[in-house]
Amino acid sequence: MGRATWFDADGTKRGEWTEEEDQKLVAYIDEYGVGDWRFLPGRAGLRRCGKSCRLRWLNYLRPGIKKGKFTPQEEQAIINLHSVLGNRWAAIAQQMPNRSDNDIKNHWNSCLKKRLERNGVDPMTHQPIINNLAVKTPLFNTECSSSSSARASPSSSSFSSSSGSAHLLNKIATAISSRQHCVDNVIKNILSDPRITSIHGQDDLEVEELKKDDEKILASDYQEDDILMWDDEKIRRFMEEIGVMELETMSYDGVYRL
DNA sequence: AAGTGAAGCAACCGCGGCGTT
């Protein structure tokens, strides 16, 4: 399966990889390791661009890469991680070392997203859909858009409420987006919460508990302002907990400074 | 058996970040 083979004007091969090409790439990386993707194709005797080689290696040939069906535990982990990280597939993949970001992204787009929608959950906000409208109370929400030009980014998130707390949270999300090293801290802290990911040794019982929790949330009357009603002190405590940013970057008048 | 739409998968494209010059 894959795309048809064709050649660029400069003779670079595109499309589906052959077994021979795979072997060449693996043999080269086995001997020399992953290095400069620019020169790798020429040195490995491949008529491919470096980008294509990198993609093939990371998504398919890399040792330990797991193919095939996702287990229910993996799916639950993806959903949990996505609710926190959004469409940051690379970050999600870091927590699932046997799966490539491409694999996770594909599974999300083709399966998990639709499943959540069928269950009445907005896949972008992970909130119940009420009256056909997703409740817009995301921490790292992205607009639910099918547009190819809409590059998902936390900074594009918006709140339906104009409350100060919501505004503050929005700023926080923007700040997170602009500060990658902070995000890494966030991920570290969030993932120390056993409820977030089930992939690291979580047994079936825990998965079941998570599912029950989700059902409870769905079954209960959703409190629209659960997040929006956070006061600034609560938000500040939250930020301290997850270590998103140094306190000096957040002034008490609610103005965020980079 | 043939047609058709959905699902799944592999790969490409374009953009932004970051290091180098």
Added chain:
DNA sequence: CAACGCCGCGGTTGCTTCACT
């Protein structure tokens, strides 16, 4: 400090397979 080039990431596309009629 601007320009440039490479790399990584997320979105999208195109092809195959499967299930259903």
